[in-house]
Amino acid sequence: xxxxxxSNGWTDGLPVVPPTAEAVAxxxxxxxxPPDQLIGVEPVRExxxxxxxxxxxxxxxxxxxxxxxxVVAAVTxxxxxxxxxxxxxASTGGCAVMLVLNGPISKELSANPTFNVLGSSxxxxxxxxxxxxxxxxNVLDVxxxxxxxxxxxxxxxxxxxxxxxxxxxxxxSLAEQNDIxxxxxxxxxxxxxxxxxxxxxxxxxxxxxxxxxxxxxxANMRHYSIWPGNYAIIVPxxxxxxxxxxxxxxADISEFIFERARIHRREWADVGKGSVVRDRGDTVYPAMxxxxxxxxxxxxxxxxxxxxxxxPWLGHKSHxxxxxxxxxxxxxxxxP
Amino acid sequence: MTLRVLDPxxxxxxxxxxxAPRLASLQGKTVGFISNGKEGTVGYFxxxxxxxxxxxxxxxxxxxxxxxxxxxxxxxxxxxIAQWDAVISGIGD
Numbered sequence: 001x002x003x004x005x006x007s008n009g010w011t012d013g014l015p016v017v018p019p020t021a022e023a024v025a026x027x028x029x030x031x032x033x034p035p036d037q038l039i040g041v042e043p044v045r046e047x048x049x050x051x052x053x054x055x056x057x058x059x060x061x062x063x064x065x066x067x068x069x070x071v072v073a074a075v076t077x078x079x080x081x082x083x084x085x086x087x088x089x090a091s092t093g094g095c096a097v098m099l100v101l102n103g104p105i106s107k108e109l110s111a112n113p114t115f116n117v118l119g120s121s122x123x124x125x126x127x128x129x130x131x132x133x134x135x136x137x138n139v140l141d142v143x144x145x146x147x148x149x150x151x152x153x154x155x156x157x158x159x160x161x162x163x164x165x166x167x168x169x170x171x172x173s174l175a176e177q178n179d180i181x182x183x184x185x186x187x188x189x190x191x192x193x194x195x196x197x198x199x200x201x202x203x204x205x206x207x208x209x210x211x212x213x214x215x216x217x218x219a220n221m222r223h224y225s226i227w228p229g230n231y232a233i234i235v236p237x238x239x240x241x242x243x244x245x246x247x248x249x250x251a252d253i254s255e256f257i258f259e260r261a262r263i264h265r266r267e268w269a270d271v272g273k274g275s276v277v278r279d280r281g282d283t284v285y286p287a288m289x290x291x292x293x294x295x296x297x298x299x300x301x302x303x304x305x306x307x308x309x310x311x312p313w314l315g316h317k318s319h320x321x322x323x324x325x326x327x328x329x330x331x332x333x334x335x336p
Numbered sequence: 337m338t339l340r341v342l343d344p345x346x347x348x349x350x351x352x353x354x355x356a357p358r359l360a361s362l363q364g365k366t367v368g369f370i371s372n373g374k375e376g377t378v379g380y381f382x383x384x385x386x387x388x389x390x391x392x393x394x395x396x397x398x399x400x401x402x403x404x405x406x407x408x409x410x411x412x413x414x415x416x417i418a419q420w421d422a423v424i425s426g427i428g429d
Contacts, residue, residue: 001339010344019342044408048348056344087406138344276375317404 005060010138012130012158016060027055030065031072039072040079042140044086049075053139054131061131066109067124069325070187071131074099077189077323078132084318088191089142093225094150095313097132098192098232099161100297101125102175103185105325111163115301118162118195118234118308129159154194165237165298171250174297178322190230190295190320191313196220201305204242209305210253214260216309217287221263222271226285229315230293231261234308236300254291261287288315295320359422363393368420370413372405377428384424 001018005011017023028035028051035052042049051072058071078085078097088095101111109124120126136142144150150157166173166182175186196219200212213233235243243253266281268274288294300306312318359365367388371377381399388394398420400413405427417423
């Protein structure tokens with residue numbers, strides 16, 4: 001069975017769980033979706049996406065039925081126009097779809113928002129992230145060299161999912177910042193580049209800590225893309241404690257980084273891109289159009305002044321989307 | 337023991353468009369370029385413009401640039417295609 005799936009191009013190169021009718025039916029039943037439920041239509045190639053195909057791929061990725069509603073919500077979010085799904089999955093820029101889980105579902109699934117949060121931190125986030133990639137491969141033909149034209153891609157394209165740490169944390173969660181009550185669960189999707197790790201454990205001063213994040217964003221703007229959009233930052237517990245002790249909210253952090261994360265176009269000349277500076281060297285480019293575009297995510301192990309900047313793929317064209325889990329948009333009630 | 341497993345791929349692909357009939361010659365024809373607007377398209381399409389006119393006798397070259405290089409061509413550009421004899425749609429990476 002494994003060789004059949006590999007030879008048909010139905011895998012990401014890793015072994016898959018056999019998608020038996022029983023396992024697929026269990027996922028659909030858990031999410032209360034009939035197999036032919038239309039989850040959405042991929043807009044560029046007009047490809048219908050049904051619940052059954054999502055469930056088959058979720059099972060293959062290792063999902064249990066309890067994971068499946070997250071997968072459905074994430075795909076629904078990816079199909080929103082502002083996400084620009086086709087571009088994000090076809091681009092030579094080679095981004096991945098990053099998922100952030102919020103709300104009670106994280107604990108229900110035993111997602112781990114602490115140690116190794118951007119690695120293989122736990123079963124739930126690994127298999128949910130992988131399910132999205134298998135869905136892109138099999139349902140939308142996003143295969144390397146086919147629809148997927150990524151020049152180099154990055155390891156997040158195997159699985160790129162994390163839960164936000166909402167314990168002992170006075171900050172609003174990412175979902176709450178998007179008007180979803182904390183009693184509800186939600187998933188945020190973002191067309192995201194690889195994480196760029198930062199480290200500053202030699203200060204407790206909020207502005208100094210955040211300057212390190214802003215500097216990494218500026219580096220990305222020089223070395224990768226100048227366009228503004230949804231940058232995400234991962235702030236671990238050790239750094240959060242300094243920020244929270246000083247009374248900084250997520251909004252305060254966003255405001256500070258919005259002001260500090262910007263470059264002059266002439267800086268491109270310092271990194272070998274002088275040919276495209278032209279007469280606009282004095283133009284200032286902010287990393288975000290507004291402070292609200294910064295996704296501040298509380299996550300990471302308890303010790304260590306390490307954090308990450310996760311840059312957008314094409315920030316001014318593709319936007320992060322937050323979707324409540326279990327909320328059905330434009331769908332019909334299940335058939336009797 | 338037989339293990340029955342399901343097909344994970346889409347069985348509902350939209351029908352693909354068919355290529356227009358090939359032109360016997362480019363002589364006197366109008367050729368449209370749909371550019372994605374990236375940096376590399378500027379030199380590439382201007383060179384191709386000259387080549388088509390000088391070497392192949394193309395009468396007119398129309399250049400249109402997409403508003404978003406990662407999305408399909410804008411509807412007004414697609415509507416204009418019917419007025420051209422041939423289209424070259426290219427990226428500038």
